[in-house]
Amino acid sequence: MSEGVEWALHSCLNLAWIGPGRAVTAARLAAYHELPAAYLNKRLQALARAGIVTSVSGPKGGFRLARALDRITLMDVVTAIEGPDEAFRCTEIRQQGPGAGHPRTYAAECAVAGAMGRAELAWRRELAAQTLDDVRQRAELQAPTAPERLRRWFANA
Amino acid sequence: MSEGVEWALHSCLNLAWIGPGRAVTAARLAAYHELPAAYLNKRLQALARAGIVTSVSGPKGGFRLARALDRITLMDVVTAIEGPDEAFRCTEIRQQGPGAGHPRTYAAECAVAGAMGRAELAWRRELAAQTLDDVRQRAELQAPTAPERLRRWFANA
Numbered sequence: 001m002s003e004g005v006e007w008a009l010h011s012c013l014n015l016a017w018i019g020p021g022r023a024v025t026a027a028r029l030a031a032y033h034e035l036p037a038a039y040l041n042k043r044l045q046a047l048a049r050a051g052i053v054t055s056v057s058g059p060k061g062g063f064r065l066a067r068a069l070d071r072i073t074l075m076d077v078v079t080a081i082e083g084p085d086e087a088f089r090c091t092e093i094r095q096q097g098p099g100a101g102h103p104r105t106y107a108a109e110c111a112v113a114g115a116m117g118r119a120e121l122a123w124r125r126e127l128a129a130q131t132l133d134d135v136r137q138r139a140e141l142q143a144p145t146a147p148e149r150l151r152r153w154f155a156n157a
Numbered sequence: 158m159s160e161g162v163e164w165a166l167h168s169c170l171n172l173a174w175i176g177p178g179r180a181v182t183a184a185r186l187a188a189y190h191e192l193p194a195a196y197l198n199k200r201l202q203a204l205a206r207a208g209i210v211t212s213v214s215g216p217k218g219g220f221r222l223a224r225a226l227d228r229i230t231l232m233d234v235v236t237a238i239e240g241p242d243e244a245f246r247c248t249e250i251r252q253q254g255p256g257a258g259h260p261r262t263y264a265a266e267c268a269v270a271g272a273m274g275r276a277e278l279a280w281r282r283e284l285a286a287q288t289l290d291d292v293r294q295r296a297e298l299q300a301p302t303a304p305e306r307l308r309r310w311f312a313n314a
Contacts, residue, residue: 001244009269010250033250074272087158087244093167093190094303098310101303111296112166115231115287123280130272139268143251143258150256 004043004081007035011044012072012132013139015053015065017147018154023054023062032153043081050080070133078127088116161200161238164192168201169229169289170296172210172222174304175311180211180219189310200238207237227290235284245273 011029018024026041044063048055054066065072090113095106109117140147168186175181183198201220205212211223222229247270252263266274297304 001246003246003248005245005273006248006250006269009273013269032254032256034253035250074276088162089158089160091160091163093163093192094300096191097189099189099303099307101300101306105300105303108299111292111299112163112170114295115292116162116166116284118287119231119280119283122283123276126276126279127273130275135268135272138271142265142268143262146251146256146258146262149258153255 001078001082004039004046005078007033007040008043008047008077008081009074009132009135011040011063012047012052012065012069012077013136014150015063016069016132016136017150019151020065022154023056023060023064024154025062028154029063032150046080047077050076052076052080068133069136070131072132073128074130074132074135075124075127077132086117086120088113088120090116158235158239161196161203162235164190164197165200165204165234165238166231166289166292168197168220169204169209169222169226169234170293171307172220173226173289173293174307176308177222179311180213180217180221181311182219185311186220189307203237204234207233209233209237225290226293227288229289230285231287231289231292232281232284234289243274243277245270245277247273 010033014029014032015024026044027037029044030037030040044053045055047053048063051066052072053063055061055063090110092106092110094100094110094112167190171186171189172181183201184194186201187194187197201210202212204210205220208223209229210220212218212220247267249263249267251257251267251269
């Protein structure tokens with residue numbers, strides 16, 4: 001998984017803490033965690049395409065959350081950044097080579113792909129069951145002063 | 158995830174169907190599914206390092222299963238091929254930049270990493286709960302004649 005997922009998740013939390021009214025540039029969001037701005041901008045554009053953030057143009061432009069954190073799951077963000085493909089990709093090697101049988105043999109999903117798919121489903125279910133608001137609440141319990149420190153820094157930007 | 162996981166899983170099933178007594182070369186295992194032999198050999202070496210298969214040298218050498226399929230889980234094979242690292246790697250960006258707080262703030266795991274880790278744990282649990290013997294049984298229900306076809310081909314090799 002690319003580091004873009006980590007960046008995107010933290011950026012969504014940061015946008016929530018900054019507040020819903022304000023758009024923030026990729027450069028400012030990147031500076032807050034010393035990330036490369038151009039790469040973070042690409043991730044934010046991917047979040048915009050997925051409807052998680054909104055890209056606002058103009059002198060006060062930038063990015064803001066498109067919806068509340070309790071309506072954004074970890075699955076939404078992972079899919080926006082990594083794409084919808086399964087991690088395990090069955091290339092149907094059972095149908096290749098001298099052991100290949102009659103095409104009707106392959107009507108049912110390959111048992112290997114099915115087993116790997118069940119594990120991936122468990123992962124996706126857990127990602128879909130957790131919203132960014134759940135994560136925000138835990139983050140605030142751990143570091144109660146962090147949101148205020150963040151707001152001050154972005155206010156002085 | 159690399160295609161090596163798919164190759165490794167199928168190769169373990171094929172070794173089980175061939176039978177426990179016989180070592181088979183990477184070239185033969187590769188030919189059975191038209192895979193690139195040198196790349197498959199690397200995956201089989203990784204399985205050998207993980208104790209899933211045994212590498213046998215000599216003129217009748219090759220690979221054979223090191224233990225029965227019901228003692229090999231999907232997790233064993235995925236870890237052997239992909240390594241033990243988590244798919245989501247937390248790089249602790251919360252500690253970088255102007256928002257970074259006092260080091261004691263970071264005693265607890267990052268809430269983002271924790272949430273992603275719970276999903277990964279669900280995936281690993283499901284991989285660990287399924288043995289290759291479970292997969293073999295389902296594969297044989299789907300294609301009852303495939304093991305015999307495989308044995309004939311490897312016997313004539």
